[in-house]
Amino acid sequence: MExxxxxxxxxxxxxxxxxxxxxxxxxxxxxxxxxxFGASVRDGFxxxxxxxxxxxIISFLYKDNPYYKFAEHLFVGVSAAYWxxxxxxxxxxxxxxxxxxxxxxxxxxxxxxGFDIFYFVPLxxxxxxxxxxxxxxxxxxxxxxxxxxxxTAGLNLIRYMRSDFISQVSNTFVxxxxxxxxxGHFFSNFNLSISGQFVMMLGNWVIFIGVFxxxxxxxxxxxxxxxxxxxxxxxxxxxxxxFGASFGYTxxxxxxxxxxxxxxxxxxxxxxIN
Amino acid sequence: MKRQLPLALVFxxxxxxxxQYFVPHESSEWVFEFLLDWIYIIGIFALALGIWxxxxxxxxxxxxxxxxxxxxxxxxxxxxAMIVFGFDYLRNFQTAEGLQNFMFRHFFDYIxxxxxxxxxSLLAFFIASAAYRAFRARSLLATLLLVAxxxxxxxxxxxxxxxxxxxxxxxxxLLNVPNLAAKRAIVIGVxxxxxxxxxxxxxxxxxxxxxxx
Amino acid sequence: xxxxxxxxxxLLFIPALAAGQESVITADSSLVDTITVVPPAPVTxxxxxxxxxxxxxxxxxxxxxxxxxxxxxxxxxxxxxxxSLSPNGPFEERGIAAxxxxxxxxxxxxxxxxxxxxxxxxxxxxxxxxxxxxxxxxADSEVVGPVxxxxxxxxxxxxxxxxxxIGFMAIMIFMINKxxxxxxxxxxxxxxxxxxxxxxxxxxxxxxxxxYVLGLGTAAEIATIASFTILGRVAKKVAxxxxxxxxxxxxxxxxxxxxxxxxxxxxxxxxxxxxxxxMVYFVTQSQFAYVAAVxxxxxxxxxxxxxxxxxxxxxxxxxxxxxxxxxxxQIAGTDEIAQIPFFVVACDYTLIGEELYAASAYLGRxxxxxxxxxxxxxxxxxxxxxxxxxFITIHFGWDTFVxxxxxxx
Numbered sequence: 001m002e003x004x005x006x007x008x009x010x011x012x013x014x015x016x017x018x019x020x021x022x023x024x025x026x027x028x029x030x031x032x033x034x035x036x037f038g039a040s041v042r043d044g045f046x047x048x049x050x051x052x053x054x055x056x057i058i059s060f061l062y063k064d065n066p067y068y069k070f071a072e073h074l075f076v077g078v079s080a081a082y083w084x085x086x087x088x089x090x091x092x093x094x095x096x097x098x099x100x101x102x103x104x105x106x107x108x109x110x111x112x113x114g115f116d117i118f119y120f121v122p123l124x125x126x127x128x129x130x131x132x133x134x135x136x137x138x139x140x141x142x143x144x145x146x147x148x149x150x151x152t153a154g155l156n157l158i159r160y161m162r163s164d165f166i167s168q169v170s171n172t173f174v175x176x177x178x179x180x181x182x183x184g185h186f187f188s189n190f191n192l193s194i195s196g197q198f199v200m201m202l203g204n205w206v207i208f209i210g211v212f213x214x215x216x217x218x219x220x221x222x223x224x225x226x227x228x229x230x231x232x233x234x235x236x237x238x239x240x241x242x243f244g245a246s247f248g249y250t251x252x253x254x255x256x257x258x259x260x261x262x263x264x265x266x267x268x269x270x271x272x273i274n
Numbered sequence: 275m276k277r278q279l280p281l282a283l284v285f286x287x288x289x290x291x292x293x294q295y296f297v298p299h300e301s302s303e304w305v306f307e308f309l310l311d312w313i314y315i316i317g318i319f320a321l322a323l324g325i326w327x328x329x330x331x332x333x334x335x336x337x338x339x340x341x342x343x344x345x346x347x348x349x350x351x352x353x354x355a356m357i358v359f360g361f362d363y364l365r366n367f368q369t370a371e372g373l374q375n376f377m378f379r380h381f382f383d384y385i386x387x388x389x390x391x392x393x394x395s396l397l398a399f400f401i402a403s404a405a406y407r408a409f410r411a412r413s414l415l416a417t418l419l420l421v422a423x424x425x426x427x428x429x430x431x432x433x434x435x436x437x438x439x440x441x442x443x444x445x446x447x448l449l450n451v452p453n454l455a456a457k458r459a460i461v462i463g464v465x466x467x468x469x470x471x472x473x474x475x476x477x478x479x480x481x482x483x484x485x486x487x
Numbered sequence: 488x489x490x491x492x493x494x495x496x497x498l499l500f501i502p503a504l505a506a507g508q509e510s511v512i513t514a515d516s517s518l519v520d521t522i523t524v525v526p527p528a529p530v531t532x533x534x535x536x537x538x539x540x541x542x543x544x545x546x547x548x549x550x551x552x553x554x555x556x557x558x559x560x561x562x563x564x565x566x567x568x569x570x571s572l573s574p575n576g577p578f579e580e581r582g583i584a585a586x587x588x589x590x591x592x593x594x595x596x597x598x599x600x601x602x603x604x605x606x607x608x609x610x611x612x613x614x615x616x617x618x619x620x621x622x623x624x625x626a627d628s629e630v631v632g633p634v635x636x637x638x639x640x641x642x643x644x645x646x647x648x649x650x651x652x653i654g655f656m657a658i659m660i661f662m663i664n665k666x667x668x669x670x671x672x673x674x675x676x677x678x679x680x681x682x683x684x685x686x687x688x689x690x691x692x693x694x695x696x697x698x699y700v701l702g703l704g705t706a707a708e709i710a711t712i713a714s715f716t717i718l719g720r721v722a723k724k725v726a727x728x729x730x731x732x733x734x735x736x737x738x739x740x741x742x743x744x745x746x747x748x749x750x751x752x753x754x755x756x757x758x759x760x761x762x763x764x765x766m767v768y769f770v771t772q773s774q775f776a777y778v779a780a781v782x783x784x785x786x787x788x789x790x791x792x793x794x795x796x797x798x799x800x801x802x803x804x805x806x807x808x809x810x811x812x813x814x815x816x817q818i819a820g821t822d823e824i825a826q827i828p829f830f831v832v833a834c835d836y837t838l839i840g841e842e843l844y845a846a847s848a849y850l851g852r853x854x855x856x857x858x859x860x861x862x863x864x865x866x867x868x869x870x871x872x873x874x875x876x877x878f879i880t881i882h883f884g885w886d887t888f889v890x891x892x893x894x895x896x
Contacts, residue, residue: 046380050388057392057779061399064786072779073345075389076328077352078381079773084325085360085378092318095311122312126319132743133326142280142484144316145706145744149475149483150284151309152707154291157472160709161655162648162894164465168458169870170892173877203447207455208878212871214459218841220674221864235459239839240415242456243828244422245448251401251427258398261391292652296645299638300542300597300607313707317740324739324769331768342787386773393775394801400808407811408832419832457824460840462870464822466863467844468709469652473659475712479855480847482716483706485747 008066015052015067022048022269029271051269054261096122172211174204210238281478288476328353356381422448527555527563527617529626535613535634538592540645543607543638545594550628553617556586567616568593574612574630584615591615595636607637647891659862666858674860679818679836680849683717683794686816687724690791696731697721698790700781700806702797702821703774706740709844710822714796715748716847717820721794722752726761733784734767737777742769778802782809795819795834796843799826807833820846 027044031037056071097104098113100120105112125144132141216228217235224232266272287309294302332346332353359378409420429445431438474480530550538545548568556563563586569578570593584591593613595605610633617626666672690697699718704711718734725732734749736742746767753762770780782805785793793810795803795817803819803826810817811833819830820838830837838846841863848856873892880888 046384050384053385054388054392057389057396060782061396064783069342069345069783070348071389072776072783073348074352074385075773075776076771076780077332077349077354078356078385079776080325080328080769080771081353081356081360082378082382082386083772084321085357087318087321089360091314096315096318118308119311119315122315125312126316129316129319129740129743130323132323139276141743142276142747143283145483145740146280146283147287148313148316148707148740149712150287151291151313152705153284153472153475153709153712154288156707156709157288157469157476158292158295158648158652160465160468160472161651164461165469165870166648166651166892166894168462168465169873169877170889170894172458172870172874173881173889173892175881176878177882199447203451206451207458208874210452210455211458211462211874214456215462215867215871218459218463218839219864219867220677220845221672221861223673223675235456236415237418238452239456239460240418240831241422241448242453243831244419244424245426245445245453246825246828247401247405247419247832248423248426248445249449251405251423254397254401257391257395261395264388264391296642296649297640298540298542298642299640301638303542317705320739320743321772322739324736324742324772327739327742327769328771331765334765386776389779390773390775393779393805397801397804400804404804404808404811404829404833460824460827463841463867464824464844466866467713467822467841469655470659470859470863471709471713471844473656474856474859475709477660479663479859480712480716482719482748482751482847483712483744485744485751 012066019048019052022051026269047269051265054265058261172208174207176204176208177201209234214238277481277484280484281481285476285478288472292476325353352385525560525562526624526626527560527619528553529617529628530566530615531628533613533615533628533631535611535631537634537636538594540639540642542597543636544597544605545592546611546613546634546636547590547592548613548615548631549590550615552587552589553626556617562619564618564620566591567618569614569616571612571630572610574632578612578614605636608635610635645894647894655862655866658865659859662858662862662865663855664858666854666861669854672854672857672861674845674849674857677838677842677845677849679820679838679842680846682816682818682836683721683850684724686792686794686818687721687728687730689816691728691730693791695791696733696788697725697792697794698781698784698788698810698815699732699734700793700795700797701734701736701741701745702795702799703737703777703802704741704798705738706744708798710796710798711738711741713844713847714820715744717794717796717850718745719748719752720847720850722749723756726753726756726758729758729761732766733788733790735770735777735781735784736767737770737772737774739769739772742767774800774802778805781806785809785813785815789813790815793817795821795830796838796846797821799823799830801826804829804833810834 023041023044025044026047027040030040030043035043052067053071053074056067059065060068093108093110096119097108098110099116100123102112102115125147128140129144130141131137213231213235215235216231217224217239219228219232222228263273267274290305291309294306329350332349334340335343335346336350356378359375359381362375362378405423408416409423425441425448426445429442431441471480475483530553533548533550535546535548537543538547550566553559553563553566555561565586566584566588568581568584568591570581571578581593582591593605596603598604612630612632613634614630615628617628619625662672687697699721701711701714701718706712722732732749734745736745746764749767750759750762750764753759770777784790785806786809790813793806793815795806796819799806799821800823803821803823807817807819807830817834818836818838819834820843821827821830822840822843824840827837827839831839845860845863848860877889877892880886
């Protein structure tokens, strides 16, 4: 037998042994807190399973391996069914059934809200979508798609025109000469504090020029040469500073996520920390 | 019928959603709320299509003993187990009791949540490896990115002695001023791009989503 | 003897003084019992009218505050608003306004079943009661009415949005028509777009598939729609070169549309038989389960090229880094501003924001799409002109121009 296969079998055996050792120790730990035997066995198994799945995912950092594959495939199956169940009970039974059928409402034990014929439209459109499975009448599903795509296209057009365009244009109206009361007044208030006239004016100028140059960078129909090219270059520099700042800003947040998982492993599973 | 009617539907509903924004009257609002409700309900039928696709692809791998077929069995096991629990062992499938079902909740708490949280926590490692690869300052742009990131990352570090307060002020200025300017430029561009694409979809110019006969 | 007499008289006098004091105190407290709260002056100039730019079921009241509110007797605690269906009552209280207030919005529910239902096109009568610390002491204004609430057919507050929508539509239709008539429209190079063709060629040479990730948006998200167009172009090239294509999907409707798109591309390329429906498959609608599965695909299938186009969230860095570890060329495009830095850092080419929407025009070079790109550029130029005008008007104190751009929600 190849060495790698031998090693895999030894590792697998080790994992199984470790799993059972952990299960037994967690069970006895729960029992010592007064939990009944059955509940201790169940909770011991579940904590051990959660810890092993955690380690299986972390093992991905080393390389792809059977434990990661197992955890990944289990996660895919469980999560797909989870959202299906939640979607069925909350939207279909919770939102749709009470408005179309008193019989079905009684069957599913949800309060009947009165018949609304308009709710047959999504039912028909939904069935049309399911016709996708047939090669002969699959084209009928396009009508449902058209409804969804058209509705959200119109909604998004207005939403983004207002929030991403007009509001942003309005926010660009910054006073470039902040409380300008003459050169004498400006130099007497020349300081680097955040509320100082100089810093505020500098900030507003940077915002104004930054927005201009950023927009110029995104011009597609003109070659970036000459003055246009210089402004575009300044734009991409400001964009890079932004991306660096955003990157740096999220680093600590991401590290804190790891701290959370390590706390679970060392506290809840191994009991090494309080 | 196969293409013209869907294009007409896209146009009608798209234009209606634009017009309804300007019409505050109750009747317009009533239709608007209905349309949004309908989208959620149709989404459930689409979910059935998705689950069917997952089952078919996984079963094909098992049936034809393709590579890693065993793991597709694990997927199918997880899927069907969760469905059975979600409908309360098919005994009490009439009610949403399934969602309160003991095993359903425990599968969620001890399988989904740990794996989800661990995947999220991998970001800590990946952000470090991305920083290592990117921060080699091989060009001016990479240098700008690196310097800005370092200033913001180290802004609360007290070990830089007398320059620490200036580091914090610089980081704060970077986050509030050039960051704001660049994001505004991107947002304006994105807003225009979305509006233009939405218009193209409504007018039938963009029709890749309809496929071909 | 004389001293003793004085002391005795003092001793006698003290109780008399005390008695007198009590009677004075008694007299004072009786004075207190008789002080009453004086009714305040009522509000004046009360008007009521339908609230504008709404769906109805709301009426606005305005008045001049009582003369005793903050002045005069200064005994006003607040105002209560009363409504009736007839001028003679009975009136029901609708709400309270604080002292100093001069207006109130009477907003009712539009649901008939609600206890707060306020019907439209019904005559209402209002009065405002000026309140004091004593509940029984108040002053009512004149009754105003009849006034009816009703919904409007056009929201005049949103006229600026209408102008922009019509204006942009007009520019776009004009540029598209110009392009259709054969006008040559120049677009500059975009490195990320040019890299797509190179990346497909690389995958073909290596004999490895291309992984295309449509993101976590729904089929109705504009970023996903833009991604469908790019997928169509990529799939057509992939079909021509007979390279493999893997498209794992997060959303089932996205899967449906992606299957249609890829199938159409294969038919366009003249290779309908090469199309395999399992190229495009649904994974799960859970964010990190999807990421775990795509990571697995990257490490097992070892695609030569990873293309990420669409809506991405926190998982963007996990995907990009795993792809980098697998040694794939990576091209990303998203409009999620928070994720762009991660793609810039981890991918070989990144389409930033609007470039994602421009990609379809770049890849197809269809005049109609180039025309819309030109229209976007004109709109951006308009933004710059408006910003300059805004700066000038601010400094001359012409607030009207700035106010035009404050659109209420």
